[in-house]
Amino acid sequence: MPSLILAETLAAWPTVLGHTLATLGTVLWGFAASVVISLPLAMLIAASPAISAALTPLLVVTQSIPKVALAPILIVALGANELPRIIVTFLVAFFPLVVGTVSGLLATPPELIELGRACRAGRIQELTRIRLPFAIPFVFAGLKVAAALAVVGAVVAEFVGADAGLGYLIQTSMAFFRTPLAFGAVVILALMGILLFQAVAIAERLLFPWSSGVDTPNPGI
C-alpha cells in the first residue's frame, strides 16, 4: 500500500521531519567520528606490524559484539543523551573504513615505495606523499560502506534508547499498530542511506577525480 504509506507519512509530516533530522544528526556525528578516528587508527596499524598485532584483535572484538546488546549498556553508563547513540553509530560504521584504509596503505606497490626511498623520502614523507594518496580509492570504498552502515547504527541505537529519531518513530508507531507510518520511516531511512552514499561518491569525484576510475579490490562498493 504505497499510497497509504505516503498519505500517513505526509499527514504526520512535521513530526516525521523532526525525527528524520534527529536521526540524520546522529548519523552524521557517528560518521564524522568514524572518519576522525578510523584514519589515524589505520595509519598506526599500517605503520607497524606490532601495533597491528596489538590493535587488530581488539577491533575484531568490537565487531563481534552485537551492537544491539551493547547499546543498552552504553545508555545506562553514559546517560540518556546523544553520546551513547553516536558511539553505537560509530561502532557500527568505523570498521570497514579502518579495514579499507589499512588495505590501501599496505597495497601501495613496492616499486613506488622504492622510488620514494631512492628519492630520500623519510617515513612521514612516504606516508603523506605516496601511501596516503595511493590509499584514497580504498579510503573512499570504506567511506561508502561506512556511510550506509552509519544509518543502520543510528537506528539500532534509537531502538534501544531514544526519545526522537526514525528508529524511535518505528517503535512507537508499531506499538500503536500504525504500520504505514513505520514503513514510511523505513523508506526515509533507505533514502538517507542512498543520499549519504551518493554524497561520498560525489565528494570523491570532485576532490579526487583520478580516484573513481582506479581499480580497487572491491570497486562494487
Place this chain on the structure above:
Amino acid sequence: MIRLDRVSKRFGEMEALRDVTLTVAPGEFVAIVGASGCGKSTLLRLVAGLLPATAGHVVLDGRPVTEPRADTAMVFQAATLLPWADVLRNVTFPLRLMRRAGRETEARARALLATAGLAGFEHRRPRELSGGMQQRVAICRALLQEPRVLLMDEPFGALDALTREEMSLELLRIWQGREMAVLFVTHSIPEAVLLADRVVVMSPRPGRVAEIIPVKLPRPRSFDQEGSAEFQAAAQRIRGLIYGERVRAA
C-alpha cells in the same frame, strides 16, 4: 667514479652476490646481462644505496654508499608513476620530494618532456598513456634530477620489441649530451651490445661477474652496426658465457 670492491650480498640463507668487483668511469655506459636470478637488480640496488652490502665496499666518488644519494637516479622495469599525478608532476616528483624544486624546475621538465616526444601530454594522467610513453615519463623523471649516475633496471623490459628499439636509440641520444654514467640491467644481449661501452656478464647462484666484454663499436650507434663482425663477435661471446656449452652444441 663507481667502484664495487669484492661486494657480497646475502638475503638470509640465499647468497645473491659473491665477490663482485667492478668499476665504472664517469660518463661510461655499462650494461649488465645475465640469466634471471643472477643478482643484477640487487647489484643496482646496492649502488643506489637502497640495500646495504653484506661484505665489501660500494664506493661512489671516493665515498662509501650508505643511503640513496641525490645525484643517483633510478629507472625501474615498471614505469612506477604516481597514478594521481599528471605527467608534469610525476616528472618533478623526486625534486619536490627532495625539496630541490626551484623556479626553473617546471620549465626544465617541460623541455625534457618535449625532447622525449611528450610535448602536449604534460597534464595527462599516467593511465592515459601507452606503456612506452609511461616509461619515457619515468626516464624524464630520472633525468630531471641531473644525475651523475643513472641506474636502469630492465627499463625497456615491459615494452614491445619495436618500441624497445626506438627507446634504446633515444636513450643513447639523451646520454650522449651528458656527463652521466649509466648502469643498465637487461635480459637482451643485442640491446646490451648496442648500448654499452662494456657489457658485464653475470653468472647465477650466487651472482658473480663472469666476464666483462668491451664493445668497440664507434658512436653514435645505430642498428646498422648489428650486422658488423664486431657486434656479432661480442654478442656471440656473451651468449657463450650465459648459455655455456649449449650454444656450441646446437
